[in-house]
Amino acid sequence: MATEALAPPAAGAGPRIKSELTQQRLRAARWFLVPMLIALAVVAGWPLLRSIWFSFTDASLNNLYGAEWIGFGNYLRWQVLESGTVRWRGLLVDGAWWNAVWNTVRFAFTSVFFETIFGMIVALVLNAEFRGRGIVRAAILIPWAIPTIVSAKMWAWMLNDQFGILNDLGMRLGLLSQKVAWTAQAETAMTAVLVVDIWKTTPFMALLILAGLQMIPKDIYEAADIDGVHPVKQFFRITLPLVRPALMVAIIFRLLDALRIFDLIYVLTPNSVATKTMSVLARENLFDFDNFAYGSAQSTLLFLLIAVLTMLYIWLGKVRFDGGDR
Amino acid sequence: MASIELRNVRKAFGAVEVIKGVDLEVRKGEFMVFVGPSGCGKSTLLRLISGLEDITSGEMLFDGKVVNALAPSKRGIAMVFQSYALYPHMTVYENMAFGLTLEKGQSKEEIQRRVEKAADMLQIRQYLDRLPKQLSGGQRQRVAIGRAITRDPKVFLFDEPLSNLDAALRVATRIEIAKLHEEMNQVTMIYVTHDQVEAMTLADRICVLRDGLVEQVGSPMELYEHPNSVFVAGFIGSPKMNFISGEKAAAFNAETVGIRGEHIAIVPDNGTWSGTVIHTENLGADSYVYLEMGTEEPVVVRLDGANDYKSGDVVHIAPMEDKIHRFDGAGKPIR
Amino acid sequence: MTATFDLWKFTKSVLFYALVVFIVVVSVFPFYYAILTSLKSGTDLFRITYWPTSFDLGNYASVLNQGSFPRNLLNSVFVSAVTVIGALFIAVTASFALSRVRFRGRGLLLMTILAVSMFPQMAVLAGLFEVIRALGIYNTPWALIFSYTIFTLPFTVWVLTTFMRELPVEIEEAAIVDGASPWVIITRVFLPLMWPALVTTGLLAFIAAWNEFLFALTFTSSNDTRTVPVAIALLSGGSQFEIPWGIIMAASVIVTVPLVVLVLIFQRKIVSGLTAGGVKG
Structure with missing residues (x-):
């Protein structure tokens, strides 16, 4: 009841008497929100609309303002050849684009899958009481704190085909029969990217899951112990269901982040078709190949794809963010 | 100095x-x-009077003037919260002076004079430089009251101010508040509690609320002697009034009769009722005997001094005829 | 019977500690190896060692003495600091409104803010490029400060809203009875109580800005205006054998050490900041 304080009744019942206090607070709230709303409109809302608009034009990097509306041409257009056959062109029939989509989705789901498993393991370890727990927690924060670019470079060096320590280690342990050019070969490039990403982001996952674990009251486990429930069963019947809300939120945060991946791939495996994601491809078109409009179309599709996936996830997973209607 | x-x-x-x-x-x-x-709804009602909460409909008047929409700070009220609600980062002095510093045209000297006067009243002058976290619960409560006094309010609102204190401090602070009321006898005070002892000991008048409605308003003794309903009769007084219904009540021409434990005597024989002792409590000055006699809850008899009844004893009891409360089927008194 | 039980228990704790050691080694090794590499020079670089063999600060000297790396460091500090201060300034009042005042559409607004912080920066890149060109701040630190607002502002608003919601209602009500306006409540009552939250949020936003790459790569074009992530990414020679690994690792260590130190100092606060808002579902 105390938290209901200061709140006028919900809409519908309609407060017939709006006191000076309520009015003053509503007025203040409005002014307090204005700077944020303007800032977000200028850096997010307007640029988003402009990007979408560009995708329907023939804009080029040096001719942003002379851009003309060409409709859906960047997405799909056709040409009737003299022979009478119809040739489809545009983003929706672009093999390179669909390859990038596939790469992105494959990357995002694989990395989040492994991060969730490893994050859960790390979180369970950190949730146990043992000597040196503080050191472990400090240690796992290090990958999180290292800038992505820096970790890409560090791993690029470790994965180096000739002088990389990982090849050396693999050969010494007998896991590899010859040195592998991890980042350069098409077959291993995606694995390399996944390894670095999982290494870098598992800590975030672990911390979010740990926070969820720590909200589970200890006495539930004590009760289960007394009832003689096997620890493995305890995990699946108690821990997992109770940590599920935290887990679902952590997964969507990570998934959205993975779907927009750019920097790691740009640095670790530049120009590799096997790892080129939507973001990398779109930026290439926008700024390197001077296909500004085409790149905009790719950005727009990327945005749409992520928006649809997110809504599906929230809807199917019944995820509740703390919307904070208190 | 305001009527509400x-x-x-x-x-x-x-x-x-x-x-x-x-x-x-x-x-x-x-x-x-x-x-x-x-x-x-008692706390909500207090918050409506304070202006922290808007009323949905109706009228609220201070000194005959409608204040429905008036901001709390303009109503001339001061409020003492259940959790003290001291500003943790300000010293006791700053806590007490905060409201005054926000008023225009208050000189530093005037603020200091008023803070010190309030501090003297509550004997917290030696704590003025401390932070709330360096004080005990009781001291914090005094500071909270002091902060309210400093505002020199016309209406003083207390929202369960004693509920976070331990039993001994609660009694001491209760007396303190009663003294405060005597000293500031021109200030209207409204006090919310769920503890009927606090209500009985502090109030000039008590307003018993039930389910969002006023059940009865009156002086403590009025409520004790002439409760307007079974609800008030059961709520005011300790131990709780005994209620007896059925045949035994019908003998008194009532649906339910109520009789307080202190108004029942144990008699050798020929009592109005009889029952089996199921439990006794000796408190030294007085003692309670719990009797099983077919009522919903055991009947409590309050005796002066100690007693030596044992469980299983069968005793006869006689209620004082003129202290019997008779209620009809709707729980209203029959007079 | 008892002996086998103890053996099982022993095995379990050995396995557990093995897992712990594995986690720590995997987490720390790349950073350790970067330091190790940065202290090697010449042909030493291409001899794989697992333990420190040389202590040569030559790579650090060349990173700091030649080229624009010191300048890039300054750029990074300036851009990140100004971005964070700006975001906090706007976020404090906004999060008061979002956490303390109930108004129609508040839930929707909060969801929108969360959505902005999560949506792909690629989607606004073209439009932002246009805005930045129009404002005439292309290839200046202001282009980055401007564009970084897209992720620092929603993040700080979101986290501060969560923090502010936890502040006791009665303290605010006491201030209202004392005659404090919303502005006074924020500046004189809430802000002093929120320093820990501000430090945490600011630190997290700082790290995010410090690590940003896409905007920095796109909106700056000269060595003097770049931030360190871009500078490190572009530190390369023509062919693979010319990549100056020693210098890259030295630069990486310089960029990372302050972050790691900050993170270790503010460990607890960072963990609480990261999880705030996320797991209250």
């Missing part, structure tokens, strides 16, 4: 109506206690 009048005041949170049409007058300089079980 509520006319058919209602308050709804969304679809839930919490205050369902309250008419009430609080007189100038009066100490009024709102009492009732949790969820009865």
Whole structure:
């Protein structure tokens, strides 16, 4: 009841008497929100609309303002050849684009899958009481704190085909029969990217899951112990269901982040078709190949794809963010 | 120095109506206690008077003027919160002076004079430089009261101020508040509690609330002697009034009869009723005997001094005829 | 019977500690190896060692003495600091409104803010490029400060809203009775109580800005205006054998050490900041 304080009744019942206090607070709230709303409109809302608009034009990097509306041409257009056959062109029939989509989705789901498993393991370890727990927690924060670019470079060096320590280690342990050019070969490039990403982001996952674990009251486990429930069963019947809300939120945060991946791939495996994601491809078109409009179309599709996936996830997973209607 | 009048005041949170049409007058300089079980709306009613909460409909008047929409700071009120609500980062002095520093045209000297005067009243002058976290619970409560006094309010609002204190401090602070009321006898005070002892000991008048409505308003003794309903009869007084219904009540021409434990005598024989002792409590000055006699709850008899009844003893009891409360089927008294 | 039980228990704790050691080694090794590499020079670089063999600060000297790396460091500090201060300034009042005042559309607004912080920066890149060109701040630190607002502002608003919601209602009500306006409540009552939250949020936003790459790569074009992530990414020679690994690792260590130190100092606060808002579902 105390938290209901200061709140006028919900809409519908309609407060017939709006006191000076309520009015003053509503007025203040409005002014307090204005700077944020303007800032977000200028850096997010307007640029988003402009990007979408560009995708329907023939804009080029040096001719942003002379851009003309060409409709859906960047997405799909056709040409009737003299022979009478119809040739489809545009983003929706672009093999390179669909390859990038596939790469992105494959990357995002694989990395989040492994991060969730490893994050859960790390979180369970950190949730146990043992000597040196503080050191472990400090240690796992290090990958999180290292800038992505820096970790890409560090791993690029470790994965180096000739002088990389990982090849050396693999050969010494007998896991590899010859040195592998991890980042350069098409077959291993995606694995390399996944390894670095999982290494870098598992800590975030672990911390979010740990926070969820720590909200589970200890006495539930004590009760289960007394009832003689096997620890493995305890995990699946108690821990997992109770940590599920935290887990679902952590997964969507990570998934959205993975779907927009750019920097790691740009640095670790530049120009590799096997790892080129939507973001990398779109930026290439926008700024390197001077296909500004085409790149905009790719950005727009990327945005749409992520928006649809997110809504599906929230809807199917019944995820509740703390919307904070208190 | 203000009278407060509520006319058919209602308050709804969304679809839930919490205050369902309250008419009430609080007189100038009066100490009024709102009492009732949790969820009865007593705190909400206090917050409506403070202006922290908007009333949904009805009228609220201070000194005959409608204040429905007036901001709390302009109503001339001061409030003492259950959790003290001291500003943790300010010293005791700053806590007490904060409101005054926000008023225009208050000189530093005047603020200091008023803070020190309030501090002297509550004997917290030696703590003025401390932070709230360096004080005990009781001291914090005094600071909270001091902060309210400094504002020199016309109406003093207390929201369960003693509920976070331990039993001994609670009694001491209760006496303190009673003294405060004597010293500031021109200030209207409204005090919310769920503890009927606090209500009985502090109030000039008590307002018993139940389910968003006023059940009865009156002086403590009026409520004790002439409760307006079974609810009030059961709520006021300790131990709780005994209620007896069925045949035994029918003998008194009532649906239910109520009789307080202190108004029952144990007699050798020829009592009105008889029962089996199931439990006794000796408190030294007085003692309680619990009797099983077919009523919903055991009947409690309060005796002066100690007693030596044992479980299983069968005793005869006689209620004082003129102290019997008779109620009809709707729980209203028959007079 | 008892002996086998103890053996099982022993095995379990050995396995557990093995897992712990594995986690720590995997987490720390790349950073350790970067330091190790940065202290090697010449042909030493291409001899794989697992333990420190040389202590040569030559790579650090060349990173700091030649080229624009010191300048890039300054750029990074300036851009990140100004971005964070700006975001906090706007976020404090906004989060008061979002956490303390109930108004129609509040839930929707909160969801929108969360959505902005999560949506792909690629989607606004073209439009932002246009805005930045129009404002005439292309290839200046202001282009980055401007564009970084897209992720620092929603993040700080979101976290501060969560923090502010936890502040006791009665303290605010006491201030209202004392006659404090919303502005006074924020500046004189809430802000002093929120320093820990501000430090945490600011630190997290700082790290995010410090690590940003896409905007920095796109909106700056000269060595002097770049931030360190871009500078490190572009530190390369023509062919693979010319990549100056020693210098890259030295630069990486310089960029990372302050972050690691900050993170270790503010460990607890960072963990609480990261999880705030996320797991209250």
